[in-house]
Amino acid sequence: MPVRLVDVARRAGVSPSTVSYVLSGNRPISAETRRRVEESIAELGFRPHAGARSIRRQSTNVVAMVLPMFADGQSSVQMQFVFAVLHAARAQGYNLLLLTAEDGVAEINNVVNSAMVDGVIVMEIQVNDPRVPVLRALDRPAVLIGTPDDAESLVHVDFDFAAAGAMCVQHLHDLGHRHIGMLAQPADTFARQAGFALRARDGVLQELTDRGLNPTWIPAQPNPAGVAEAIEELFGQDPELSALIVYNELALPFVLDRLRQLGRRVPGDMSVVAICPDDQAQHLLPAVSDVALPAAELGRLAFERLVGLISGTDQPVSTLLEPHLNRRGSAGPPLRR
Amino acid sequence: MPVRLVDVARRAGVSPSTVSYVLSGNRPISAETRRRVEESIAELGFRPHAGARSIRRQSTNVVAMVLPMFADGQSSVQMQFVFAVLHAARAQGYNLLLLTAEDGVAEINNVVNSAMVDGVIVMEIQVNDPRVPVLRALDRPAVLIGTPDDAESLVHVDFDFAAAGAMCVQHLHDLGHRHIGMLAQPADTFARQAGFALRARDGVLQELTDRGLNPTWIPAQPNPAGVAEAIEELFGQDPELSALIVYNELALPFVLDRLRQLGRRVPGDMSVVAICPDDQAQHLLPAVSDVALPAAELGRLAFERLVGLISGTDQPVSTLLEPHLNRRGSAGPPLRR
DNA sequence: TCGATACGTCGAAACGTTTCCGCGAAAGGG
DNA sequence: CCCTTTCGCGGAAACGTTTCGACGTATCGA
Structure with missing residues (x-):
C-alpha cells in the first residue's frame, strides 16, 4: 500500500537509482528525465521511507532536545527555548524529538546509539551536571543551552x-539606590x-558587594503567598530597601501586586x-524595566550551532x-527622606 | 564504529537471527543462550538501529504531536497537554516528535508517509479544522484532543x-447570584x-439564558491592561454584576488584582x-474556586487511545x-443591599 | 576519422535489521 | 526400539533506500 521508490521508477520508466539521484541531486540528470x-x-x-533512508545515509534529519528536570510547562521561559529550537529545526527541515530529563542519561544514549537522531540539545545545565560527561562521550554532536563546569x-x-x-545593580545604583534586594x-x-x-x-551579589552595598536576596515561590513571604523577609533583612531586582518571571506579577497591597x-x-x-515585563502595570532574557534567540542559536556541528563545520565552543x-x-x- | 547486531552475534557465538529473537522474544530461547x-x-x-528496524517491523515506536497554531509557550494549559503526552509516551517506551501547526497539513502527511511515526495526536481542534480530513485519510491512527465537527x-x-x-453558572446561581458575567x-x-x-x-451563556439571567461575557487579553478593560466593559454591560466566571488561566491573577484595585x-x-x-487556582489569594481543567489527564488519555489504535484494539470514538x-x-x- | 572525455543512466551491492523456512537433536509415545 | 513431535537454533531472503562501478552514446580535440 505505501508507495516505494521502485514504483516511482517503474511509472517513470527509469531505474530506481535514477529516481534516487533525482531526489538527492547527487548526480546530473537530464531535464526530461x-x-x-x-x-x-x-x-x-x-x-521516501525515513528508516530505509537513514540506514544508508548516516543521518536522520532529526535532533533530540532534552527537557529540564521537573519541567511541567509552568515555566514559560523553558517553553520559549523549546519553541525556538522547534521552529528553527522545522524551518530547516529537521524534526524535533523530545526527551525528558527524568529518563536520565540512559535515554540520551539510547536515541543516539540507535541512530534515531543526528544530534542533541540539552538545556538547563546544572553545576556538576551528570549529563555532560555522557554528551561528551557521544559519537554525535551535542549543544548545551547553559554553561557546563568545564566550559571548553x-x-x-x-x-x-x-x-x-x-x-541591574548598576542601573539601580546609578539612579541613587543604596538599599537593593534581589x-x-x-x-x-x-x-x-x-x-x-x-x-x-552571584552576579547581583558580587556587584552589590563591589559597590559597598549589602548583598540582600531571597528565593521565592511563584505564587502570592510565596512572594508575600519573600518580600517580608527582604524588608526584615533591610528595612530601608528601596529597590528590587526580580529574577523570577512567574513571580513578577505577584511582586507588583504585593507591593501595591x-x-x-x-x-x-x-x-x-x-x-x-x-x-512578560512590558505588559504589566506599570511596565517593568528589565534586562531582557533572550530565550528565543538562545534556542535558535543552539540549533544553528548543532546543524553546524552535524555538517562538520567548526563552531565556537562558547x-x-x-x-x-x-x-x-x-x-x-x-525618594528623599 | 557503531556496534551492530552481527557483532553481538559473533561475540556470543550465535547467529544474528538468534540475537534478534532474544531481543524480540518472538521465539523461545534457551536460558544459557x-x-x-x-x-x-x-x-x-x-x-538496534532504529531505522533498520523500522523497515522490517511496521512501526517506529515514535508518535507525533501537532502543536496548536501560534503556540509560544505562554499558555501553560497547552504545555500541560504536551507534557502529559510526553510522559505517557516515554513511560511506554515511545518517543515523541513535535510538529507545529504552522507547518500545515503537508507536514503531517510527510511524517506519516515517510513512516517516521506510528500515529499522530492533534490538539486544539477548531471548528472546521482543515487537519481533520487529512487525518482521516491517513493510513496511520490519529487521536484528537478536542472534538471535531463530525464527532464520529x-x-x-x-x-x-x-x-x-x-x-459554574449553576454554582453561582445556587449561591444566590443573579448578575453573572464571564x-x-x-x-x-x-x-x-x-x-x-x-x-x-456557549455553555455558560446557554445556562445563563436557561435560568433567565443575562448572558454577559467578554474576551480578554491576559495582561493587566486587557483585564482592566474587560472588567470595565463587563460592568458597563451589567453594573450590578456580583459574580465572575473566568476561563482564561493567564488572566486570572490579573483579575483578582484588578478587583482589589x-x-x-x-x-x-x-x-x-x-x-x-x-x-493555577489554588495558590492564588484568595484561593479560587474552580472547575478543574484536567489537561494532564486528557493528554495521558489521548496517548492511551493512540497506542490502543496502533496495536489494533478498538477504542471508544468519543x-x-x-x-x-x-x-x-x-x-x-x-451581599444584601 | 579516431581516440579520449563527458554525460546520463543502469545494475547490483550494500546498509542493519526481522522473519520465514528448515534442520538436527532431544524428548515423548507406542 | 522406532517413529513422531517438540525444541532450539542457523541460513538466507527480504525490507526500501543509497551509492559505487560500469556502460553506452554523444561531444570534442587532433
Missing part, C-alpha cells in the same frame, strides 16, 4: 546571567543547582527591575549573549 | 467544556474558532469561579471528561 520522475513522484505521492568541553550557548545581574528563583531551582539561577544571583508605589516608593523575557537593559517606568530615583 | 547474548549486548553496548469520524478525547461552563479567552482564540473557547462560552473584595463584593488547571467543582474561598453568597 527529471521532469518525468518528479511528475511520477507527485502523482503517486511518494515519500562542549559547544554551548548561554546568556550572561552574571552580567545581567550586575547590570528576589530570586524558587528555592528548589537553587537546590538543583541550576546554572542560570546561581549565576544571576503594602502601599508601596512603583517606582515612587520602590523601584523594580526584572530579569525576564521582555514580553557563545555568551550580552545583556541589554530596557528602561521602562518601574525604576526611578529613590 | 539468552544469557550469553544478553551479556554480549551489555558489554558491547549494542542498540475520528477517535478523540475532550473535556466537557459546555458542562463546565454550565456548572471573562473568556482572548479574542484571537475565538477568532481562530478554537473549540474549547467556543464551547465553554477597584476596591471589590473577593468573595464579599464579587464572587469568582474559574475554569482552569487546578494548580470520550468526554466530566467537570468537577472545587469549592474554595472565592465564591460566596452575594
Whole structure:
C-alpha cells in the first residue's frame, strides 16, 4: 500500500537509482528525465521511507532536545527555548524529538546509539551536571543551552546571567539606590543547582558587594503567598530597601501586586527591575524595566550551532549573549527622606 | 564504529537471527543462550538501529504531536497537554516528535508517509479544522484532543467544556447570584474558532439564558491592561454584576488584582469561579474556586487511545471528561443591599 | 576519422535489521 | 526400539533506500 521508490521508477520508466539521484541531486540528470520522475513522484505521492533512508545515509534529519528536570510547562521561559529550537529545526527541515530529563542519561544514549537522531540539545545545565560527561562521550554532536563546569568541553550557548545581574545593580545604583534586594528563583531551582539561577544571583551579589552595598536576596515561590513571604523577609533583612531586582518571571506579577497591597508605589516608593523575557515585563502595570532574557534567540542559536556541528563545520565552543537593559517606568530615583 | 547486531552475534557465538529473537522474544530461547547474548549486548553496548528496524517491523515506536497554531509557550494549559503526552509516551517506551501547526497539513502527511511515526495526536481542534480530513485519510491512527465537527469520524478525547461552563453558572446561581458575567479567552482564540473557547462560552451563556439571567461575557487579553478593560466593559454591560466566571488561566491573577484595585473584595463584593488547571487556582489569594481543567489527564488519555489504535484494539470514538467543582474561598453568597 | 572525455543512466551491492523456512537433536509415545 | 513431535537454533531472503562501478552514446580535440 505505501508507495516505494521502485514504483516511482517503474511509472517513470527509469531505474530506481535514477529516481534516487533525482531526489538527492547527487548526480546530473537530464531535464526530461527529471521532469518525468518528479511528475511520477507527485502523482503517486511518494515519500521516501525515513528508516530505509537513514540506514544508508548516516543521518536522520532529526535532533533530540532534552527537557529540564521537573519541567511541567509552568515555566514559560523553558517553553520559549523549546519553541525556538522547534521552529528553527522545522524551518530547516529537521524534526524535533523530545526527551525528558527524568529518563536520565540512559535515554540520551539510547536515541543516539540507535541512530534515531543526528544530534542533541540539552538545556538547563546544572553545576556538576551528570549529563555532560555522557554528551561528551557521544559519537554525535551535542549543544548545551547553559554553561557546563568545564566550559571548553562542549559547544554551548548561554546568556550572561552574571552580567545581567550586575547590570541591574548598576542601573539601580546609578539612579541613587543604596538599599537593593534581589528576589530570586524558587528555592528548589537553587537546590538543583541550576546554572542560570546561581549565576544571576552571584552576579547581583558580587556587584552589590563591589559597590559597598549589602548583598540582600531571597528565593521565592511563584505564587502570592510565596512572594508575600519573600518580600517580608527582604524588608526584615533591610528595612530601608528601596529597590528590587526580580529574577523570577512567574513571580513578577505577584511582586507588583504585593507591593501595591503594602502601599508601596512603583517606582515612587520602590523601584523594580526584572530579569525576564521582555514580553512578560512590558505588559504589566506599570511596565517593568528589565534586562531582557533572550530565550528565543538562545534556542535558535543552539540549533544553528548543532546543524553546524552535524555538517562538520567548526563552531565556537562558547557563545555568551550580552545583556541589554530596557528602561521602562518601574525604576526611578529613590525618594528623599 | 557503531556496534551492530552481527557483532553481538559473533561475540556470543550465535547467529544474528538468534540475537534478534532474544531481543524480540518472538521465539523461545534457551536460558544459557539468552544469557550469553544478553551479556554480549551489555558489554558491547549494542542498540538496534532504529531505522533498520523500522523497515522490517511496521512501526517506529515514535508518535507525533501537532502543536496548536501560534503556540509560544505562554499558555501553560497547552504545555500541560504536551507534557502529559510526553510522559505517557516515554513511560511506554515511545518517543515523541513535535510538529507545529504552522507547518500545515503537508507536514503531517510527510511524517506519516515517510513512516517516521506510528500515529499522530492533534490538539486544539477548531471548528472546521482543515487537519481533520487529512487525518482521516491517513493510513496511520490519529487521536484528537478536542472534538471535531463530525464527532464520529475520528477517535478523540475532550473535556466537557459546555458542562463546565454550565456548572459554574449553576454554582453561582445556587449561591444566590443573579448578575453573572464571564471573562473568556482572548479574542484571537475565538477568532481562530478554537473549540474549547467556543464551547465553554456557549455553555455558560446557554445556562445563563436557561435560568433567565443575562448572558454577559467578554474576551480578554491576559495582561493587566486587557483585564482592566474587560472588567470595565463587563460592568458597563451589567453594573450590578456580583459574580465572575473566568476561563482564561493567564488572566486570572490579573483579575483578582484588578478587583482589589477597584476596591471589590473577593468573595464579599464579587464572587469568582474559574475554569482552569487546578494548580493555577489554588495558590492564588484568595484561593479560587474552580472547575478543574484536567489537561494532564486528557493528554495521558489521548496517548492511551493512540497506542490502543496502533496495536489494533478498538477504542471508544468519543470520550468526554466530566467537570468537577472545587469549592474554595472565592465564591460566596452575594451581599444584601 | 579516431581516440579520449563527458554525460546520463543502469545494475547490483550494500546498509542493519526481522522473519520465514528448515534442520538436527532431544524428548515423548507406542 | 522406532517413529513422531517438540525444541532450539542457523541460513538466507527480504525490507526500501543509497551509492559505487560500469556502460553506452554523444561531444570534442587532433
